[in-house]
Amino acid sequence: MSTYVIDGQELHIRDNRRNAPVALLIHGWSSSWFTWTPLLQALGTRYSYMAVDLPGYGRSPAPKHPITIEWYADLMAKLIEEASDRPVVVLGHSMGGQIAMTLALRHPMLVERLILLNPVVSGRLSTFINLFVAPHILLERTRLGGKILSYLENTPLSYINQLMKPILFAERAAISQQDYDRIRADARRPGQGAVRAACYEAMKMGDLRGKLKQIQPPAQVIWGAEDNTVPLRDAGAVADEWTEADLRLIPNAGHWPHFEQYETTMRYIASFLGLPILPSLPNAQVQQQRDLDVGEIAQFLSNTELGQDLSEAQRMRVAGLCHQHHFAPQDILALEDSSGDELFIVQDGQVDVLVRISNELGIEESRRVNVLMAGQIAGEMALIQGKGGRRTADLRAGKSGATVLSIDSRYLFALFEDDASLGLKLMQNLARSLVQRLRVQNWQLQLAEQRAEVHR
Numbered sequence: 001m002s003t004y005v006i007d008g009q010e011l012h013i014r015d016n017r018r019n020a021p022v023a024l025l026i027h028g029w030s031s032s033w034f035t036w037t038p039l040l041q042a043l044g045t046r047y048s049y050m051a052v053d054l055p056g057y058g059r060s061p062a063p064k065h066p067i068t069i070e071w072y073a074d075l076m077a078k079l080i081e082e083a084s085d086r087p088v089v090v091l092g093h094s095m096g097g098q099i100a101m102t103l104a105l106r107h108p109m110l111v112e113r114l115i116l117l118n119p120v121v122s123g124r125l126s127t128f129i130n131l132f133v134a135p136h137i138l139l140e141r142t143r144l145g146g147k148i149l150s151y152l153e154n155t156p157l158s159y160i161n162q163l164m165k166p167i168l169f170a171e172r173a174a175i176s177q178q179d180y181d182r183i184r185a186d187a188r189r190p191g192q193g194a195v196r197a198a199c200y201e202a203m204k205m206g207d208l209r210g211k212l213k214q215i216q217p218p219a220q221v222i223w224g225a226e227d228n229t230v231p232l233r234d235a236g237a238v239a240d241e242w243t244e245a246d247l248r249l250i251p252n253a254g255h256w257p258h259f260e261q262y263e264t265t266m267r268y269i270a271s272f273l274g275l276p277i278l279p280s281l282p283n284a285q286v287q288q289q290r291d292l293d294v295g296e297i298a299q300f301l302s303n304t305e306l307g308q309d310l311s312e313a314q315r316m317r318v319a320g321l322c323h324q325h326h327f328a329p330q331d332i333l334a335l336e337d338s339s340g341d342e343l344f345i346v347q348d349g350q351v352d353v354l355v356r357i358s359n360e361l362g363i364e365e366s367r368r369v370n371v372l373m374a375g376q377i378a379g380e381m382a383l384i385q386g387k388g389g390r391r392t393a394d395l396r397a398g399k400s401g402a403t404v405l406s407i408d409s410r411y412l413f414a415l416f417e418d419d420a421s422l423g424l425k426l427m428q429n430l431a432r433s434l435v436q437r438l439r440v441q442n443w444q445l446q447l448a449e450q451r452a453e454v455h456r
Helices: 033-043 069-083 095-106 127-139 143-152 160-168 177-187 193-205 233-241 262-273 283-291 294-301 312-319 380-385 409-418 420-455
Strands: 002-006 009-015 022-026 048-053 088-093 111-117 219-224 246-250 323-327 332-334 342-358 364-372 394-408
Touching (some): 002 069, 009 033, 009 069, 022 069, 033 048, 069 095, 069 193, 219 233, 219 262, 233 246, 246 262, 262 409, 294 312, 342 409, 380 420, 394 409, 409 420
Parallel strands (some): 088 111
Antiparallel strands (some): 002 009, 009 048, 323 394, 342 364
């Protein structure tokens, strides 16, 4: 844990302290940094993450003045200015999502992009919360009320623990007992009753309806379809007002989709941020992925055959699939008739395309029929052929070597299935590249055959 002091307010933050772009993670009502536990390993491959304990929660002391969502947002803005020299990725859950959106509205230059999980939009929590939990929360405003409730929670008269699971999780959600116990402990942490009550009122005063379309940074909004804390009517406001946001609903998930449906949630987040999915990578590639600058690769893709007509968000998704390789002069990248399970994008240097033909003496030899420069791709023919596609030429690094990005076809086709619009654009770019490549290679082969005929 690191400790920051911003305007006299002490903040405790779980972080990984690395030289990388920053991701700021803001938890929700009655929670702590633990909210983000499932996502930290994957985020840590590309980001220096900062999972904050908001004032009054976790280990951060409560403020000595009234709490508002705007104050939380302004405090997070000052934390960003302290911790980063560039805009940051901001993730917010529940009330943390409301804080993150308010931050993006009030300080848009500090936010690179947003990821919001079940965010509070209207400030009105579910009927379930208002009927059964709100009276309990409001009673916690007073010290005496808080003491009485703390005592009752350890007796058979307590009803809050019985309500926790149906409020927070979907009926068929899978969550470990250990995680549930920690989430419940954060929600009922002794001494935080006054802060919980103040935040309950602050959320109602922080209604963002009518303002969503003013949010500038690209955003992804993920919602558990069975959320009994922040109702899906708030997702309706996102769909109506904030059409630019990437809104995703996850079945069999409630208010904690990253715990309940981790794989689906992580797939959406990884695609949006260009993160690698660690279980899919051989161990040797994990560290390499940590060192890649996905934003830089996404920018490079804008000038490649594969990246034509893609939006920034789409290039980020493709960049997250890339692995970088450095080849010495004359090194072989791939052999003719080998399995075409990777697509190559030349990033620097050049790659020679060689085919095997018979020379004037009838002896088979490799002949260069094309030279690929930065931005050009290879392997698209085998890729378009699908499973079992074979390469039609040797690929060899040029005289000065080459730096090449590779994309495993399995993950590329999975991306096609997940995003049909992006898949269509990529297939069009692959087909266009293939047509151009075949024209050049056919022309080269015709010239070679003509020279052989003349010699004979």
